[in-house]
Amino acid sequence: MxxxxxxxxxxxxxxxxxxxxxxxxxxxxxxxxxxxxxxxxxxxxxxxxxxxxxxxxxxxxxxxxxxxxxxxxxxxxxxxxxxxxxxxxxxxxxxxxxxxxxxxxxxxxxxxxxxxxxxxxxxxxxxxxxxxxxxxxxxxxxxxxxxxxxxxxxxxxxxxxxxxxxxxxxxxxxxxxxxxxxxxxxxxLNPLPQETICQLLARNRPDLTDAELTALANLGEGSLGKALALAAEGGLDLYRDLIGLLSALPRLDVPALHGFAERVGKNDADTAWRTVTELTVWWLARLVRAGGRQGRGMAEVVPGEAALMARLLAAASLDRWLDLWEKTGALFARTDAVNLDRKQALLTAFLAVERLPRA
The missing domain is CATH 3.40.50.300 (P-loop containing nucleotide triphosphate hydrolases)
Known part of the structure; x- marks a missing residue:
């Protein structure tokens, strides 16, 4: 690398x-x-x-x-x-x-x-x-x-x-x-175009496939630094895991969720914890933006992501998803600030997503 x-x-x-x-x-x-x-x-x-x-x-x-x-x-x-x-x-x-x-x-x-x-x-x-x-x-x-x-x-x-x-x-x-x-x-300075991010990523990470370069460029949203950091931290695999869990909605696979939260929430998994929490908050913000645009212009990072967002947006109003995004960000910030249980924080965040359409 x-x-x-x-x-x-x-x-x-x-x-x-x-x-x-x-x-x-x-x-x-x-x-x-x-x-x-x-x-x-x-x-x-x-x-x-x-x-x-x-x-x-x-x-x-x-x-x-x-x-x-x-x-x-x-x-x-x-x-x-x-x-x-x-x-x-x-x-x-x-x-x-x-x-x-x-x-x-x-x-x-x-x-x-x-x-x-x-x-x-x-x-x-x-x-x-x-x-x-x-x-x-x-x-x-x-x-x-x-x-x-x-x-x-x-x-x-x-x-x-x-x-x-x-x-x-x-x-x-x-x-x-x-x-x-x-x-x-x-x-x-404006965010860089996707093709430029892919070009620079390929120069720095020749081990990545074209599909991985495109996915990381989408995650980076015009930021080469963010895309490179995600590549170094295994962010793409973690994002796939995150979307895989959410794709089971309206009912989460609870055993799989516990396993994911256990792995990411370990005391020696600081990088994975930071990456997953940032990606979770980012994805919820992306969901809200997609709702505001009715999904127009959103590039999928992983296949099936757009259909998942459409399903969730149809199940609850946009203002409730916006409220959940704000609360999730506050939960993760508080967890870091006062050293709360990381696994429990992740479980709380994902279960809140599951409950929202039924609340």
Missing amino acids: TEIAHPRDVLDLIGHAQAQRDFLDAWTSGRMAHAWLLTGPKGIGKATLAYRIARFVLSGGGEGGVLFGGPPDTLAISASHPVVHQVSAQGHRDLKVVERGFTDDKKTKMRTEIVIDDVRKIGDLFHQTADAGWRVVLIDAADEMNRNAANAVLKILEEPPTKALILMVSHSPGRLLPTIRSRCRRLA
Whole structure:
């Protein structure tokens, strides 16, 4: 299995041509915004684009600046450029990457949020003289900043140093302070087309069949990161198991359900638990969306899925399925938050699906 490359090591970026063009136009116009907010669903290439922009700027705007007497027409720089190696090795002195830190010295567990100590490195960068004229900060992801960290970043945005560029990756920009959003220029990235996801999946996972590539692309919904994670975690097989259980409705196969919940709910099955709960909530949301569109435009991940949804939607009103989706998400979140019994939580969720048409 091919290891998934970190965005700082990825030089090629497929898609998002308009976002790249928008940044280049700003660069060549000489009216560069000092802060950029890269938005869109998780896993579609926002961090990859942020690192691509950082390398471009730190290299002086392409291969040493203006090419052949004219402005650069691409953000790409040569793989042999020193900046590429410095960024990949996390050793470029004019680039600071702000991410969630670790809770312990052994670096075994990451914090759940970006704290003010993680943000202080920005001040260290801006108090030093830049090697290449520009200093770049990359925050991945800005949504994860707590209030103190966000306020510290806001102070920098209010009085940015000269030739300072702040790139903020954001999966959910609505979670950011409005005053931060208002001080950034937004680059909105859209989900990738299915054919592009299949192409990139095949490049990273040549062991997958065409049918598996298509199914994972549908599960990923335009996010290569999500599709790759599901492939690595056995998400497609777990999804097939999930749909197989639901296909027995209106009466669940209780022994099969108990076996599934026992396997996924084990204390040492964290990955399977996370994958199944996320897929369950996602499938219920998909069911609600299908009901709102009367099933139009929904691509099946596994055969028979559309017929199953149609049967369930005919058995209960859309608002009741919407309520169940919200309650299921809350149940799984509460199970994680206070360490409830995972098996029992899964049983409760699936049995609620069975009971809904009869309630």
